[in-house]
Amino acid sequence: MNQHQLSIEQAASILKLLADKTRLTIVKLLEHQDCCVCEFVEVFQVSQPSISQHLRKLRDAGIVKEERRGQWIFYSMNTDNRVFPFIKHVLSQLPNQEEKLIALEKSGKRISCC
Template sequence: MDTKQVVAMLKALADPTRLKIIALLQTRSCCVCELVPIFGISQPAISKHMSRLKSVDLVIESRKGQWVFYTLNKARLEQVAHALGNLPDYSEEFSKLEQQGLLVTCE
């Protein structure tokens, strides 16, 4: 997972409504019409949040009759948590700075 993807997933999670949706989905898959009364916001608002979460594969959509159920992609959530604890090594940036004489060495 590259940095762009990590940022996209963090953006998807960095909203109180979406983060709680993810937490709710840990208990049970659910559909839009169940989330509406929980959050007290409009159906289109919930729908857009689900679309955002789906776009980064944090949830999986499946139609059951007239309802669309959303299921948490637990592996994907673990991937973000793991990525945060294992950020890329950019030490070569400091080598470049040193070559340019831009490294600040204090005391």
């Protein structure tokens, strides 16, 4: 039935994290490639601390993980997390967001830090 043993409570708390436009887009972007914080700051028109706080929530829940590369910190999906299949399942229904990264690249802002 539920192959991942996710309770209603656990699902609700994961959905709450995904139920924010910024975080949902972040996670969708991370579905296919790693990104660093400064890229998210460019993509979303919000302050850097705001992005940091969204990332912290996702990290605290084990949805994403961070990895320092030089002066940058890259985020990626934590595929080991037991809720990962559930998240993938939700993400599979969402439109691809890669055009946002492509736009970044075209404006030269992607290379600037990665």
